[in-house]
Amino acid sequence: MDQSEIDALMKSAGAQPAPPVPTDPEAEGRVISEIDAVTVVTERETNKVMDQLDLIGQLVNRQQALITEMMKQPGAQDPAVQEAIHEIMSAAKDIQDKVFGAMDLMQFQDITRQKLERIVYHLRQIHDYIVELLGTGLKSEGHRASISRTIQHTGTTPDERKADADAVVEEYLRSRNKE
Amino acid sequence: MKILIVDDSSTMRRIIINTLSRIGYSDVVEGDNGKAGLEKLAQGGIEMIITDWNMPEMDGLEFVQTVRTQNPTIPILMVTTNAAKEDIVQALQSGVNNYVVKPFTPETLKEKIESLLG
Numbered sequence: 001m002d003q004s005e006i007d008a009l010m011k012s013a014g015a016q017p018a019p020p021v022p023t024d025p026e027a028e029g030r031v032i033s034e035i036d037a038v039t040v041v042t043e044r045e046t047n048k049v050m051d052q053l054d055l056i057g058q059l060v061n062r063q064q065a066l067i068t069e070m071m072k073q074p075g076a077q078d079p080a081v082q083e084a085i086h087e088i089m090s091a092a093k094d095i096q097d098k099v100f101g102a103m104d105l106m107q108f109q110d111i112t113r114q115k116l117e118r119i120v121y122h123l124r125q126i127h128d129y130i131v132e133l134l135g136t137g138l139k140s141e142g143h144r145a146s147i148s149r150t151i152q153h154t155g156t157t158p159d160e161r162k163a164d165a166d167a168v169v170e171e172y173l174r175s176r177n178k179e
Numbered sequence: 180m181k182i183l184i185v186d187d188s189s190t191m192r193r194i195i196i197n198t199l200s201r202i203g204y205s206d207v208v209e210g211d212n213g214k215a216g217l218e219k220l221a222q223g224g225i226e227m228i229i230t231d232w233n234m235p236e237m238d239g240l241e242f243v244q245t246v247r248t249q250n251p252t253i254p255i256l257m258v259t260t261n262a263a264k265e266d267i268v269q270a271l272q273s274g275v276n277n278y279v280v281k282p283f284t285p286e287t288l289k290e291k292i293e294s295l296l297g
Contacts, residue, residue: 046190100285103197107282110188114233114260163264165278172271 032127036120039113046109057099064092180296181206181224185216185242186231186258191281195229195258198285202292213242220246225253227295232259232270240273247274254295258283 070076071085182204186192189211196207208225210216212234219225228246232239243255257270262280270278277291 043188043190047193050190050193100197100201103194104282104285106190107194110186110191111260111281113188162262162280163267165262165267165280168264168267169271169278172268 032120032123035116035123039116039120042109043113046106050103050106053099053103057096060092060096060099064089067092180204180226181208183208183210183216183219183225183228184230185210185213185228185234185239187211187234188231191231191258195288198288199292201285202289204292213237213239213245216242217245220250227292228253228255229292230255230257232257232261232266240270243270243273243275256291256295258288 067085067089071082076082076085182199184192184195184207186195186209192209192211196209199205199207208219208222210219213230214237216228216230217237220228230239230242234242237245239257239259243257246253246255251274255275256277256279257275258279258281259266259270260281261267261270267278276295279287279291
């Protein structure tokens with residue numbers, strides 16, 4: 001919702017009785033701050049998960065190194081033992097791949113964070129507008145320094161507006177080469 | 180090959196660093212916004228930049244525009260959640276060489292980096 005839509009909404013509500021003044025106007029501001037804080041906490045917790053995944057990866061690497069050493073031992077030259085060792089190594093590689101896959105999935109944190117930051121930005125605008133209109137309560141803390149200044153224009157893109165980035169890049173490069 | 184990663188999300192920087200090390204690029208420096216990125220770039224030795232768009236203090240677009248006034252040839256890959264066509268075109272006009280939308284796969288990042296490095 002942009003400013004003109006908020007203005008239109010307030011104008012259309014003009015004939016209606018004035019909304020009741022919140023009993024605790026600061027409460028809304030606190031809710032916004034709480035949502036804002038979620039983005040900070042989830043990033044911290046996601047990094048803890050990443051730490052654990054890193055550790056698992058290191059342990060698997062260590063395991064692979066030990067098995068490689070073991071394969072050089074005379075007692076490990078038996079074909080049945082060698083086959084079993086190869087299977088263990090293959091399973092270790094699968095674990096490593098899954099660990100990397102789990103790390104890649106952690107991108108969800110950054111994407112969710114940006115969605116929340118955009119919501120917080122608009123909530124702050126609405127909150128401040130209402131406070132100004134009613135002449136009561138405290139304005140929000142304004143822009144948090146760690147949020148992008150362009151988040152209201154960009155942020156995450158709704159699915160229906162997502163373009164095929166490769167196609168856009170190719171089209172752009174083609175048109176530039178023609179010039 | 181020293182690569183500069185500029186992203187305000189420490190999680191995302193870790194993911195990119197991890198992906199780069201898996202595809203053979205382990206010499207990496209980091210910045211958490213455009214301003215920090217410019218400082219790292221000024222220290223020299225950087226041969227490629229991977230940057231986010233939405234960042235505090237100096238966003239990715241302003242960062243790319245500033246880099247281009249100093250260095251017109253360094254390969255720049257933008258990795259961002261902005262996926263609208265006009266955003267992609269704006270980034271390319273600002274000097275980005277290629278563009279990846281989050282979430283990305285390691286294969287996509289590898290392909291883009293290799294194509295930029297020729």
